[in-house]
Amino acid sequence: MLNVRDLGVAFGAVQPLSGVSFAVGKGETLGIVGESGSGKSLTAMSVMGLLPLSGGRITGGTVEFDGQDLTKLPERAYRKLRGGRIGLITQNPMTSLDPLQKIGPQVDDVAKLHLGLSDKAARDRTEEILGTLRIPEPALICERYPHQMSGGMKQRIVIAMALAADPDVLIADEPTTALDVTVQAQIIRLLDDLVKERDLALVLITHDMSVVAQTCDKVVVMYAGRAVEHGPVEAIFDRPRHPYTQALIACIPRGLDEATRLTGIEGTVPTVVNYPSGCPFHPRCPRAEAICTTARPDFSVEGDSAAACHFAEVADAQPA
């Protein structure tokens, strides 16, 4: 459904994103995972054609959706696609909700705009979708204002708005980060069901490797504005080949598995002003050698996985 190739983004002279590629198909969940500032949200904004709003531009690569390259799409056509066949859910539901308008009309408007439904048909559809999302008493909820709801309920309404247009692709940028874990689990369950029932292609952006392990089929690991490793979720967790992915997994407490001591990764996550040369991970990488400081590593492919590391072939032998 969505095929992103070698995407690059710049704001003036700074280039916070380069060489990002991934693909996601119907009924499939792709995770984009990385620490803060790794470029996850920029990736989402690029696909949604929202970069110009913040003064950014795509400097290279393609975003192919249903056979057409969106990077060449005029804004008018993009506007039809956005919130239509491609939906976006963000971390803060209030960026998508109008605080002064009741819930019902806000969701109705989506179906009226994108599917050309009448008032009545749109409301029926709204209530049906709210029902699917396990929102009790949809008719009652339609009459409420956003401030009368909990954070988890608001996030469900935002999901309902995205679904109202019957999208093919849903991009969810940290949809559960602001929520409590029990609510997060419910939203994840909901998204999982939607992918299966509606054959959605879901791009789930998160900083949480455990969420990825729980719900994704494929993963892209990002670091300092680049994809450093991608592949099927089992492969990435069982046999990560990039030293950053290995270290990241070792940073996550495993509840009862106390044999593994958390070590952390020395140093800090770089920001766009100090993206390192060569391999972006080299200042923190335990395996870095001279070549890593100057030459950018190519992807080394193995099966369906690929890791951008000069030593990915031998990295297998290293304990994570």
Added chain:
Amino acid sequence: MPNLLEVRDLSKQFTSAGGPFRKARSMHAVKGVSFDLPQGRVIGVVGESGCGKSTLARLILRLIEPSGGAVNFDGDNLLAKSPSQMRKLRARMQMVFQDPYSAIDPRYTLTRAVSEPFEVQNVTPEKPMAEEVADLLEMVGLNPGLAASYPHQISGGQKQRVGIARALALRPSLLVLDEPTASLDVSVQAQIIGLLEDLRTDLGLTYLFISHDLSLVKYFCDEILVMYLGRVVEALPDTAAPARHPYTRTLMESTFEPDPKKRRLIAPLEGEVPSPFDLPPGCAFADRCPNASALCRTETPVLSAETGHAVACHHPI
């Protein structure tokens, strides 16, 4: 080991002022919390946002006054202490805050931030101050060469290390850690957790560790208190203990493992969290609980322990 901290029936009620169109309302942010923290142990407090974790921390250090209950620290009843006695005691019980940005004054150099506790307490360190500061920075894994830097020149993780250095300045025996890694990236969180583990062994510290992350609490702590809407609903005596309270079980089932082979089956959770200003009678979890009975909706379950594993539930698992 003797108890360093004993908390008894601690409560805090907050009242929101009324206005022309609204009644004054009150709620219990913390209600009837009791536990013992033995010297050298680490107790974790876990629960979702708003359940009263930070309020509990502030009550224990007496940064706010409780509405009821008692706190004994190393045999001293804190609530009977005068402000000046309290100030002295506070040197031995310190807090590390969630937000490393708010914990240190942006206008202070790291030297000033780390030496401030000595000034506040009017304590002269054994070594010259510059040496003392260098030692403290080194102790938390910071290069003493950073001493003249300002907070905006260092990273979030480094700021949190400064916060820990400050807390350690007067050689406390108890650290209350309120989500010390919540605003940090996981790679930096793991560094800070490693540091706290080392400090605990090296300095023989006792920790009360607050977090909303059950995996982290299970990893880091010896015992776990689970809070829901101001109350402790379960006290897990060790991290391997199975959940007996339905809420703890929900929490565990909602916490994912970083392993695609251990995916959870997420059970649907009905009902909303009630407003703390308007709690239903009986058990506050009843609306969301699969085991709820008529009794649960009338009588509040109290925390009671058989075999050292306390649970506040009429029908524990």
